[in-house]
Amino acid sequence: MDFKIPYGRAGLEFALPDAQVLATLTSKANQFEPDKGQQDLVDQALANPIDSPGLSELAKGKDNVVIICSDHTRPVPSKFMIPPMLEQIRKGNSDANIKLLIATGFHRPSTEAEMIEKFGEEVVKNEKLIMHRSTNDEDMVDYGTLPSGGKLILNHHAVEADLLIAEGFIEPHFFAGYSGGRKSVLPGVASKETVLANHCGEFIAHPNARTGIIEGNPMHKDMVYAAEKAGLAFILNVAINEDKEIINAFAGDFKAAHKQGTDFVAELAGVEAVPADIAITTNGGYPLDQNIYQAVKGMTAAEATCKDGGVIIIAAECSDGHGGEAFYNTFLEAESIKEIRDEIASRDRTETVPDQWESQILARILDRFEVIMITAAPKKMVEDMYMHKAESMDEAIKMAESLLANDKPEITVIPDGVGVIVQK
Structure with missing residues (x-):
């Protein structure tokens, strides 16, 4: 199956084996034809x-x-x-x-x-x-x-x-x-x-x-x-x-x-979840995928359809890098994902710190899944945030297969992760 998904301004093209793709989850907005300009x-x-x-x-x-x-x-x-x-x-x-x-x-x-x-x-x-x-x-x-x-x-x-x-x-x-x-x-x-x-x-x-x-x-x-x-x-x-x-x-x-x-x-936008070993998603391309901070949104769509212990692959250009100093430092300075989650859970409403919400949601995702980013963000930055970086979809799939110890994982593709509501 051939795909072209949003990534930066240009998009990203790749192919996947037919037998491994369980579903492609897309909003009907892309087929909707308005009666006016x-x-x-x-x-x-x-x-x-x-x-x-x-x-x-x-x-x-x-x-x-x-x-x-x-x-x-x-x-x-x-x-x-x-x-x-x-x-x-x-x-x-x-x-x-x-x-x-x-x-x-x-x-x-x-x-x-x-x-x-x-x-x-x-x-x-x-x-x-x-x-x-x-x-x-x-x-x-x-x-x-x-x-x-x-x-x-x-x-x-x-x-x-x-x-x-x-x-x-x-x-x-x-x-x-x-x-x-x-x-x-x-x-x-x-x-x-x-x-x-x-x-x-x-x-x-x-x-x-x-x-x-x-x-x-x-x-x-x-x-x-x-x-x-x-x-x-x-x-x-x-x-x-x-x-x-x-x-x-x-x-x-x-x-x-x-x-x-x-x-x-x-x-x-409503689509039914199709649980799979790998969920591929995006953050809708430019301008929504300018940084890792924004890209967390696209990951939540994959979160709703990926099997526990599975792999989320997100294609997000992130030309602006992490998008939030406090967001990045939360992961850089933590010894584990559990430490991040426990620290945030211990804070009162009045003790919220900048970017905490994005850190909280990303930590929630990383607690259940491995995340691979196809991105222009620096490798060290991505790895400091407990994720993996790939240069292409082929490399990301190979990396996911290694993490899963499965050379024929089932895959669900969400071409636009911010455009759908994945319902379990």
Whole structure:
């Protein structure tokens, strides 16, 4: 069987013996054929908002308008989304002061080149872009307490807006259930302290903090509360296929529009697990596979279909390396995976450290499986994090066979690990 899977910008091609491949788990989003083009889908959503007045109507009399925008780590097709949002706002109030607040969450700031690639040169040149930095206390406003007990501290540009709106995309998310909607606020424009409280070890370990689950998810509850307190009035979220093309769009009330979006994505993304000795996965290619930190998401899809003691192979370019100093150092400095898991489990909600959530999930995976990365990240870095590095799929398969002591292991392939909800 011949495969081409997402990897960086170019993709990765390889072949596997037919007899060993049990299944290929793919989202139906890749076969979904929308009845309109990308721009028309966005325009249609804006023209037919869900449980909300239109954006131009909301903008009337609102002088200070803030659009929360996704950052460089998200494949949101903002070039199709931001211009019509700006047009609608200015139709309602031609004098509105509009700011694009880049929701970096806990990520590094985006570069100008990344912003131009994402929004287009015209938007970057002519609009006011503000980079959220979660560690800049002077940019924050204390808004009380989250349902979980953590402090709710948000970027002042967001909470001081007369009209706060957000763009984003909806995909399965490995602990928030789905991306999009309320996540633009928390973690998007929240302080470091608030992100740490929400991403605590207790919540990450919760059985409902998993891909495709919102009901009973404690992280989601905090996120919705934060969005309400911030006054998030309107969202434009899209669903995309493996080519990062818009296949549907949802605009309006942040809860109602997000719900319609997650229902749509759930229908397409749900796949049944097919347990195998080896699970091959990806993190969806660029920009989602820029670092090891992000690549943990793709590993969770394989986690749901790999047999205990099996091998996960993930193809993730990771041109930016590990993606988080604290994340990397957690593994570099630990004597064992058990030490990492025990240390995180011992911490109270108020004692969460940066990148702990990613460390916790990767340690959970490594406790049950061997992980081989096909990656551009340095070999030492990968091995410091208790994983193996391979230069090609052929090498990865041979390595997996050696680890399993089995020269004909059964294989399940997940071409896009962040695009599916693997159901056991």
